[in-house]
Amino acid sequence: MGGYYGLVFLVVFTLIPARCDESCGGRDGRAGEAGAPGRDGYSGAKGEKGDTAVMLQGPVDEAVLRKLKGEAGGRGQQGVMGPKGYRGHLGAAGKPGEPGRPGAEGKGIISGGQGAQMARSAFSAIRTHNSYPVIGRPITYGPAEVNTPEAADKDFNEATGHFTCRVPGVYYFNFHSVAKVSMCLNIASQALTTSLGFCDYNRNTDQVNRNSDQVLSGGVVLQLAVGQKVWLESFRDQQRPNELRDNQDKQIIFSGFLLF
Template identity: 60%
Template structure:
């Protein structure tokens, strides 16, 4: 009884579906696009990869010492840069240790002693003045009338010459004052040629000063003196009788060891 009822219902459904006709106007409306979903979370870091193989050259593995030799050629020198500012002065360092004492030098040698000297040092010096009004004769040693200084008596007033008794270095100088032209020369056994000095006074109305000097290294027995000589002087100059003076000086600068 129940089975027959089920069959009747199934037949009714089939008939209903077969009688219903669906045209184009009965299709459904297109749906709207859905909203994008939220971004997902970052994934976990991946596992570290394996170490790569070393580089190889055509003939085998790379040798680090070979790579150093393969550096390029040195480039040309660039231009010099601008000098930087001067740095600050550093602090003074600590004092060093005292050095070892030096070797004792040889004993000094005495070269004599002068009057009143207690330290065995001697000094040779002289200063003389010619006060005659006459013109000093040409090519003759100048003679002097006044002795200002003549320590140790090394200057001979009679000959007008300084006589060296203490070998060493000396300084000699002279000054003349006259109203006529004057030429004087320093002569010495230590000089190959005389040292001449001239001063021309054309008007002969005012005092003319002539000066000269020289440093000489003298040996024992060598002499130094002054001579007058002819240059451009007029004949009237030699006949002049006005006041004139010639001062001749010399002294030992330092002596040479014996």
């Protein structure tokens, strides 16, 4: 036959495990270092809408509600004012209120227990004379045309020309004078801090106009206390000397009354 037969050698190796004592053991390895953080992953798909919450029966735990409640948001801007609403219907009348308590007992303004009927005071006196009133002296009068109240002592004394306050309060005083010469009159009182003078001058040189009447008026409101006096007096200003010696008729009316 052509060719050749090869020789086949079967080599059998027998593995015999080697024995090793503790001295041949390996060392423990070191812990590995932490790796670098990985990149963020892609956003997940939006979840489906949850079911509607169901109100539980029974008492609600406030502590749980406070935990579920979110933080308060910022205050929003004020909205535009809406149109004015229609006026509502008039409601029914309420019940009558209870009567009030009685007030404090009133006090009379007149000493000695006199009533309000005595709280009156008024006078009006007239002086008709041809002489000029003495400068700086209270003007005196004839019998008063009016002099109230019905008290024993009159408030106005014609002989002295003084009005003496008996009823404290607010008074009005006025005067009128008629003369053919210049006239200056002053309302004087202890209740005044300054004089209230009034003047009217006759500067006409012709005989006709010089004999015409000159009318002078004045008035004042005063708050008087008991005992304070008010009177009328003349004073010197720009009158000519011959006017102070004039003997033609002159009339002065002095009046006053209690307002309240």
